[in-house]
Amino acid sequence: MPQDSLGNLIPGIVSPQRVVPAHIPRPEYVGKAAPAPFTGSDVYSAEDVERIRLSGRLAADAIALVEEHAVPGVTTDRLDQIAHDFLISHNAYPSTLGYRGYPKSLCSSLNEVVCHGIPDDTVLRDGDILNIDITAYLDGFHGDTNRTLLIGNVAEETRLLVERTEEALRRGIRAVAPGREVNVIGRTIEAYAKRFGYGVVRDYTGHGVGAAFHSGLIIPHYDSAPRYNDVMVPGMVFTIEPMLTLGGIEWDLWADDWTVTTRDKSLTAQFEHTLVVTETGADILTLPSAK
Structure with a gap:
């Protein structure tokens, strides 16, 4: 497994970019620098909210499938293959693939990786935590979600970080209501x-999503008042995706221009949903299919 002498993650070997069949529509940015x-x-x-929901459900189902295979001894590249095959089998395009040059169909952020980890030959170990971030593009709309997975038997402190990060997302969603400023979510x-x-x-924040992968709307996860004061209205669609750490919030960016790690190498967890503001609160658009 790629690690330095201190046991911290280092880049592994990235496999060639996977192929998407020609009949599957691409987002407009594929093949472009931005x-x-x-x-x-x-x-x-x-009507368009329901289209986003279909994309979001596919992304959530892809994560559920990846979770079944995320066990010690499996590489993050193998998980990327599983998600890629699932999405294209449903005629969806993996939104990350080719976005600003990103080379894979999901983000796999392991342990101290805050976000945007690139799947490679890194082997999962007992006690790891792994965030899987998948966005599906279907019928002209993106649905974006992620969750942090426990790999094997994890330490109690690690398990609590993951559970509480998911609870932080739930609380952020409960704070959504028409007429409120978006900064109430981060607060x-x-x-x-x-x-x-x-x-x-x-x-790294939540964002507007739907017709665009990232629309420009910013949803902070900290108390940002009064800087971010967009008012939520019914029909508004965006993600909430808090990233919490066991240590500091300073970060480093790898030479691949994507992988973000905590500077102090502390563990970090993240959960994300795409949601729509309703007349009374929020409706989550990235729930998996009912079993």
Whole structure:
């Protein structure tokens, strides 16, 4: 497993980019250095919300399938293959593949990796935690979700970090209501995380999603008032995706220009849903299919 002499992660070997059949529609940014500027709205019609839900459900189902295979001895590249095959078998495009040059169909962020880890030949070990972030593009819309998985038997401190990060997401979602500013979401998340002394990552946020992978709308996970004061309205679609750490929130970026790790190498967990603001709160659009 790629590690340095201190036991910290280092880049592994990345396999060739996987192929998407030609009949599957691509997002407009594939093959370009960057996506076109988004000029649409973050507020969607009921019909388009249902299209986002279909994409989101596929992404959630892909994560559920990956979770079944995320065990000690498996590589993150193998998990990428599983998700890739699942999405294309449902005629969906893996949104990360080719986004600003990203080479894989999911993000696999292990242990001290905050976000955007690239699947490679890294082998999962007992006691690891692994965030899997998958976005599906179907019928012109993206659905974006992630969750942190426990690999084998993890330490109690690690398990609590993961459980509490998921609870932070739930609390952030409960804070959603029309007429409120988006900064109430981060205020709620940070207040909860501080009870346990966790760091709340500030530089990577939730975002508008739907017709665009990232629309430009920013949803912070910390108390950002009054800087981020967009008012939530019914039909608005965005992600909430808190990243909590056992240590500090300073980070380093690998030479691949994607992989973000905690500077102090502390463990970090993340959970994410895409949701739509309703008349009374929020409706989660990235729930898996009922079994």
